[in-house]
Amino acid sequence: MPNITLSISEELKKEMEKYSSVKWSSAVRNVIEQKIADFEEAESIAKKSRLNWKSWKLINAKISKNAAKHAEALLNENNR
Numbered sequence: 001m002p003n004i005t006l007s008i009s010e011e012l013k014k015e016m017e018k019y020s021s022v023k024w025s026s027a028v029r030n031v032i033e034q035k036i037a038d039f040e041e042a043e044s045i046a047k048k049s050r051l052n053w054k055s056w057k058l059i060n061a062k063i064s065k066n067a068a069k070h071a072e073a074l075l076n077e078n079n080r
Helices: 008-015 023-046 053-078
Strands: none
Touching: none
């Protein structure tokens, strides 16, 4: 099986050491596998979509704008 090298901060390493029973290699492998599955699902959906790039960008901009408004409202609510 091929290996990869991963750099992490000292702080993260210390946090990981708190949970020595965790098989971190396996945990990271699972995260990578899930991320690949997510990308494959997104690609499958995109292939079936009739949206073009321009339409997608417009939708994404609206979602981002609404998400920013929602985040701002939450921040304002928490600062009261």
